[in-house]
Amino acid sequence: MIRVRFAPSPTGYLHIGSVRTALFNYLFARRQGGKFILRIEDTDRERSNEAFLEEILENLKWMGLEWDEGPGAGGDYGPYFQMERLKIYREHAQKLLDEDKAYYCYCTPEELAAERELANLEKRSPGYSGKCMHITEEQQAQYDREGRDPSIRFKVPASGEVVIDDLIRGKVSFDNCLLEDFIIMKSSGIPVYNFAAVIDDSLMHISHVIRGEEHLSNTPRQLLLYRALGYPPPEFAHLPIILDEQRRKLSKRRGGVDLRDFRMDGYLPEAIFNFLALLGWSPGEDLELMERDDVIGRFTLDAVSKSPSVFDDKKLEWMNAQYMKKKTPAEIADLSEPFFMYSGYEPERRFLEELSELYCERIKKLSDFPVTAACFFDEHIEYDPDAAIKYFKEPGVTAKRLRDLEDVIAELDDYNKETIEKAVRGLAEKLGVAAAKLIHPARVALTGKATSPGIFEVMELMDKPAVLSRLIQAAEYLEEKNKAKAEQ
RNA sequence: GGCCCGUUGGUCUAGGGGUUUAGGACGCCGCCCUCUCAAGGCGGAGAUCAGGGGUUCAAAUCCCCUACGGGCUACCA
Numbered sequence: 201m202i203r204v205r206f207a208p209s210p211t212g213y214l215h216i217g218s219v220r221t222a223l224f225n226y227l228f229a230r231r232q233g234g235k236f237i238l239r240i241e242d243t244d245r246e247r248s249n250e251a252f253l254e255e256i257l258e259n260l261k262w263m264g265l266e267w268d269e270g271p272g273a274g275g276d277y278g279p280y281f282q283m284e285r286l287k288i289y290r291e292h293a294q295k296l297l298d299e300d301k302a303y304y305c306y307c308t309p310e311e312l313a314a315e316r317e318l319a320n321l322e323k324r325s326p327g328y329s330g331k332c333m334h335i336t337e338e339q340q341a342q343y344d345r346e347g348r349d350p351s352i353r354f355k356v357p358a359s360g361e362v363v364i365d366d367l368i369r370g371k372v373s374f375d376n377c378l379l380e381d382f383i384i385m386k387s388s389g390i391p392v393y394n395f396a397a398v399i400d401d402s403l404m405h406i407s408h409v410i411r412g413e414e415h416l417s418n419t420p421r422q423l424l425l426y427r428a429l430g431y432p433p434p435e436f437a438h439l440p441i442i443l444d445e446q447r448r449k450l451s452k453r454r455g456g457v458d459l460r461d462f463r464m465d466g467y468l469p470e471a472i473f474n475f476l477a478l479l480g481w482s483p484g485e486d487l488e489l490m491e492r493d494d495v496i497g498r499f500t501l502d503a504v505s506k507s508p509s510v511f512d513d514k515k516l517e518w519m520n521a522q523y524m525k526k527k528t529p530a531e532i533a534d535l536s537e538p539f540f541m542y543s544g545y546e547p548e549r550r551f552l553e554e555l556s557e558l559y560c561e562r563i564k565k566l567s568d569f570p571v572t573a574a575c576f577f578d579e580h581i582e583y584d585p586d587a588a589i590k591y592f593k594e595p596g597v598t599a600k601r602l603r604d605l606e607d608v609i610a611e612l613d614d615y616n617k618e619t620i621e622k623a624v625r626g627l628a629e630k631l632g633v634a635a636a637k638l639i640h641p642a643r644v645a646l647t648g649k650a651t652s653p654g655i656f657e658v659m660e661l662m663d664k665p666a667v668l669s670r671l672i673q674a675a676e677y678l679e680e681k682n683k684a685k686a687e688q
Numbered sequence: 689g690g691c692c693c694g695u696u697g698g699u700c701u702a703g704g705g706g707u708u709u710a711g712g713a714c715g716c717c718g719c720c721c722u723c724u725c726a727a728g729g730c731g732g733a734g735a736u737c738a739g740g741g742g743u744u745c746a747a748a749u750c751c752c753c754u755a756c757g758g759g760c761u762a763c764c765a
Contacts, residue, residue, distance in 0.1 A: 207765085208765090209764080209765050211764080211765075241765060243764090243765080244764055244765065246764090247764075247765090305763090307763095308763095309762090309763060312762090312763085313762095316762090320689085326689090326690090326761075327690095327761085351763050352763095353763095369693070369694090372692070372693075373692095374691070374692070375691080378690070378691055378692095378761085379691095379761090380761085382762090383762085383763050384763095385763085386763040387763060388763075390763085392762085392763065392764085392765090393764070393765045394765090396765095397765085412759095413693065413694090413758085413759065414758095414759055414760070414765095415759090415760090415765090416692065416693065416759070416760075417691075417692055417693085417759065417760035417761070418760070418765095420692095438693085440693090440694080440758095441758070441759075443757090443758080445698095445699080447757065447758080448757095448758085449758075449759085475700095478700065478701080478713090479700070480700090480701095481701095482700085482701055482702065484701095484702065484703090485702085485712090486701090486702070486711075486712040486713075487712090487713095488700095488712080488713050488714085489713095505694095505700095505701080506693075506694060506695095507693090507694050507695060507758095508693095508694070508695095508757085508758065508759095509699085509700060509701085510698095510699055510700075511699095511700095512698095512699045512700060512714065512715085514699080514714060514715055515699070515700065515713075515714040515715080516714095517714090518713090518714055518715085519714085521726090521727085525727075559726095561726060561727050561728095562725065562726040562727070563726090564726095587724095591724095621723095624723090634723095635723065636723055636724085638723090639723040639724080640723070640724070642723090643723075643724065649724090649725090650724065650725080651724050651725035651726080652723095652724070652725070653724095653725080653726085654723075654724090655723060655724080656723085
């Protein structure tokens, strides 16, 4: 039975790199007909908190990465919160202590830090000296009397090596002598990551540990622990990490790095799903746009690349636009409503749907929508400087044309895009100018911008009174400008 | 510092000894469409396959070295 897990710690928002790790675990489980397990590693008491937990669960669901076992899903191998498993870790630690595979360490963090610093200064490697390994009983009693809580360290075998046969990277070996006796239980009685993960993965019968490459160097420690505990180790697969455009580990870019940032930016989960699947994995057939089931059907670990990949926002945007185009106006309306609300607009449902129809092909992400369609909501139109330079450059003539346009439109009884177009083109002919001479200034007058959806559709949806008032507004603005120009 | 991992156009990648004048996608540029923009269609520029040594009749593909990038080296995960 294939069993994989995603094990986030609730110490922050769900990072996009974590989402990719979760995704690959999910894809592998679904492809292999296995189980996808969610385990919460909440042993960092200082940084963990409930709000982050909720946020992580909610975001995983939003991505459609439903877990088969874990918080809210039950399962036979719980509890799925590490803080509820302390007894288990303590028993395992005791076992190692009894078998002389671990020992108490009474060094304080301060002492250890000082030692490390000294080692650094003397350019020695900063490993633990092992001085508590042979502590005398009376010394121990003394420390106990002082009320010093010991941590527990694992006794790393002095010689030998650990070989990992990574599913993505192949054989990787580490020499034991490079490893220090690392702590497995903190003095607080809470296990450290390497220890807890090994025990949980064993007890939860995890068959494949698929995680970020940053854990590769931790794996020898864990393998030693499996050995000491007598548990068979799982298979390992270390995923390449995701870099930002500076080729650094994805960190505080301007758009953010947490899933919530992308979500608030208006990216669709299916686009992120597709994009992330292609980050470090390839179906091998020049396929780009892939439905969820298609990705699942083709996913294999050996097609995962070894080299880190740079997160390309532009490609994500493009992919998002592709998925947006597949949506119906009704769907876009549903999805974009919160974004309008956030911008302070309260469009009526019907109207929003019509607006979606007009804009769905030209917005890349939902947060663009209220911004580009602002002219439908704001009474006062701000003219984009570039647009004004381009189409308002002859204020006198342009004002006149807009007045003419206003007249023609005001006379329209049957008001729809066909009649509007006919009227506008008719006026152009009458004036002996290209229709564009009316259309462009009108666009700036109505939207404030040099670009918009088809102008006749815009006019139709904006409705007659608003169109007229905007034409007047622009005409007045231009007349004012013309006067100022004449006075110069 | 030590130990690990990686290196194909700006980016994601295909390709795993001869089929490659290195394929696709994003981005970029141009043309078409057109009331603008986007979308769409068509076309183009862009890679001495990190560098250097080998192995081989033949290397992007196998081996070694170097450089560069990244990760780990916590009583974080």
